[in-house]
Amino acid sequence: MGRPKLPLDGACRCGRVKIRISAPPMLTMACHCSGCQRMSGSAYSLSAAIPAEGFAVIEGEPVIAGASAEAGHHFCPDCMTWMFTRPAGIDFFVNIRPTLLDDTAWYSPFIETYASEKLPWATTPAAHSYAKFPPMEDYETLLGAYAASAA
Numbered sequence: 001m002g003r004p005k006l007p008l009d010g011a012c013r014c015g016r017v018k019i020r021i022s023a024p025p026m027l028t029m030a031c032h033c034s035g036c037q038r039m040s041g042s043a044y045s046l047s048a049a050i051p052a053e054g055f056a057v058i059e060g061e062p063v064i065a066g067a068s069a070e071a072g073h074h075f076c077p078d079c080m081t082w083m084f085t086r087p088a089g090i091d092f093f094v095n096i097r098p099t100l101l102d103d104t105a106w107y108s109p110f111i112e113t114y115a116s117e118k119l120p121w122a123t124t125p126a127a128h129s130y131a132k133f134p135p136m137e138d139y140e141t142l143l144g145a146y147a148a149s150a151a
Helices: 034-040 136-150
Strands: 008-011 018-021 027-031 045-051 055-059 073-075 082-085 093-096 111-113
Touching (some): 034 045
Parallel strands (some): 027 111
Antiparallel strands (some): 008 018, 073 082, 082 093
8 A cells, every 4th residue: 555646636437527636545445334335336335535625526517416415425417426425514534436546556445444234255455444433532543554554
């Protein structure tokens, strides 16, 4: 695992919505919850928490869709690719789908969440695993450990 060479661009499947990250991730994750399984059509969803000031939509207009507007799941309105998540009330980071970026060689999930719902055969190389989300008091340590491992 390492840091991506920035800035780094990406796009939805059809290419109509384009994004750019200009700040390194704060944390990388794999979520095993059944909602992410259904939205991604896979065993888990991958994400990278990007500081809000280091994320931009540079072309197109994503739409909010999914089970809850408060969850802030943003999709391409044409191909319906799930691109990023901006949860309501949280303005300091954006969870992007890293597989949409032009370069994914740097990516590896550092933590996995909702391991309580993971499919029996699904594994990740994540260094930390949580039955649900990490407790709030764990985040400072996780962010520091991730930064050290990605340096």
